[in-house]
Amino acid sequence: MTMDKISENSFLQxxxxxxxxxxxxxxxxxACARYENLPDNTMMQxxxxxxxxxxxxxxxxxxxxxxxxxxxxITLYDVGPxxxxxxxxxxxxxxxxxxxxxxxxxxxxxxxxxxxxxxxxIARYEEVRTFIFxxxxxxxxxxxxxxxxxxxxxxxxxxxxxxxEKSEGGRLETTHQRIADDLGTAREVVSRLLKEFERRNQVxxxxxxxxxxxx
Amino acid sequence: MTMDKISENSFLQxxxxxxxxxxxxxxxxxACARYENLPDNTMMQxxxxxxxxxxxxxxxxxxxxxxxxxxxxITLYDVGPxxxxxxxxxxxxxxxxxxxxxxxxxxxxxxxxxxxxxxxxIARYEEVRTFIFxxxxxxxxxxxxxxxxxxxxxxxxxxxxxxxEKSEGGRLETTHQRIADDLGTAREVVSRLLKEFERRNQVxxxxxxxxxxxx
DNA sequence: CCGCCCTGTGTGACTTTGTCACCCTGCCTT
DNA sequence: AAGGCAGGGTGACAAAGTCACACAGGGCGG
Numbered sequence: 299m300t301m302d303k304i305s306e307n308s309f310l311q312x313x314x315x316x317x318x319x320x321x322x323x324x325x326x327x328x329a330c331a332r333y334e335n336l337p338d339n340t341m342m343q344x345x346x347x348x349x350x351x352x353x354x355x356x357x358x359x360x361x362x363x364x365x366x367x368x369x370x371x372i373t374l375y376d377v378g379p380x381x382x383x384x385x386x387x388x389x390x391x392x393x394x395x396x397x398x399x400x401x402x403x404x405x406x407x408x409x410x411x412x413x414x415x416x417x418x419x420i421a422r423y424e425e426v427r428t429f430i431f432x433x434x435x436x437x438x439x440x441x442x443x444x445x446x447x448x449x450x451x452x453x454x455x456x457x458x459x460x461x462x463e464k465s466e467g468g469r470l471e472t473t474h475q476r477i478a479d480d481l482g483t484a485r486e487v488v489s490r491l492l493k494e495f496e497r498r499n500q501v502x503x504x505x506x507x508x509x510x511x512x513x
Numbered sequence: 514m515t516m517d518k519i520s521e522n523s524f525l526q527x528x529x530x531x532x533x534x535x536x537x538x539x540x541x542x543x544a545c546a547r548y549e550n551l552p553d554n555t556m557m558q559x560x561x562x563x564x565x566x567x568x569x570x571x572x573x574x575x576x577x578x579x580x581x582x583x584x585x586x587i588t589l590y591d592v593g594p595x596x597x598x599x600x601x602x603x604x605x606x607x608x609x610x611x612x613x614x615x616x617x618x619x620x621x622x623x624x625x626x627x628x629x630x631x632x633x634x635i636a637r638y639e640e641v642r643t644f645i646f647x648x649x650x651x652x653x654x655x656x657x658x659x660x661x662x663x664x665x666x667x668x669x670x671x672x673x674x675x676x677x678e679k680s681e682g683g684r685l686e687t688t689h690q691r692i693a694d695d696l697g698t699a700r701e702v703v704s705r706l707l708k709e710f711e712r713r714n715q716v717x718x719x720x721x722x723x724x725x726x727x728x
Numbered sequence: 729c730c731g732c733c734c735t736g737t738g739t740g741a742c743t744t745t746g747t748c749a750c751c752c753t754g755c756c757t758t
Numbered sequence: 759a760a761g762g763c764a765g766g767g768t769g770a771c772a773a774a775g776t777c778a779c780a781c782a783g784g785g786c787g788g
Binding site: 421444450 | 656
């Protein structure tokens, strides 16, 4: 699906929030938005750079993460279709520097709105403000939960929860490194714990694949 | 200073942000706010309870923290005079349940605005929205920084930075437990590291007191 | 004034997690 | 066929969290 436009209808499918409320908003948004297609693994934001635009995700996933500076990473959250990255918005509204990195996971399509247009929209439409406020709240909640997990959680539980959440039909195709980068730990730790799970017959391991024995 | 009212002028001293912009706002805020005085160590928010009002801090400090459920705690941030707790605001705006605990550190005075009145103010005044958006951004930044520290930081560095930040004239009157609760670690860890610092002549320790030798 | 108690602190032993330094395997390329 | 490389395994040690006590000193009731 390579296109360079999107209809009001398909936009409303993905962002149903805007169905209620002033219908002219959607027109305004589409008028100032630029449609973008990105391949897998494309950097979308860089720590330390200013944010010049806000992205409304149409399809695919944008992973927001932080780097440790010496090889480790941690995923803060994912932004999926119908969502927008709150740190991105917050960065624009406060005219500050981006604190995190963002990268596409798989192919991504999005509507990009310039910082100026976004400030304009938010000043003019109550609905846009509420949309952002709602996103902020739910995002805040997930960040606090992550912080709590990192501060107090045990790695084995966090890993097992991760497997349950990410696997489909008891299967998860990924690498240990990828998991470590999501959880904010080291690859060796993930490998060790997975091996331990295998000894307890909770999983079966092979290259690029983890199978849960009782999903 | 025990009073049950506050003048527009003193309000503007503490919240200079509202000096520019529509002057009627301050009147509106004061009209719907209730003045409150709280003693030290008073619970101001409880995890799991709904937020019924927003607090504008006038004096003192409100500590926002999370508990692990088995004895440990971590301080997310402090809210001082001229600030308002963003999680509090976010909770009201999204009509959700409070995720964190808040407690007064020392005597506190504040203006309390009911959830309804706050929603009203934010709907009507651009300035109020900007005030909140700005607070959100800076608060977000501090939470992300904390998360990064917790995920990747070394405890000895975090502790030393804490001592530098919290001490006045090279002195810090507090208990090891208090420090541990701020940093999100165990008391024993703090005690051990401080002892280590003492062996290296970086600090002198006595009951309820830590002195930096080269502040 | 004495003994008790309670808060704050010190410490050893053990577990969990992170780090470092390798190694092996199987697949892909040349 | 040889070499390179991504993914994974492992041992050894360091850093941090947990558990179980021990001890000190200040305050207080008797």
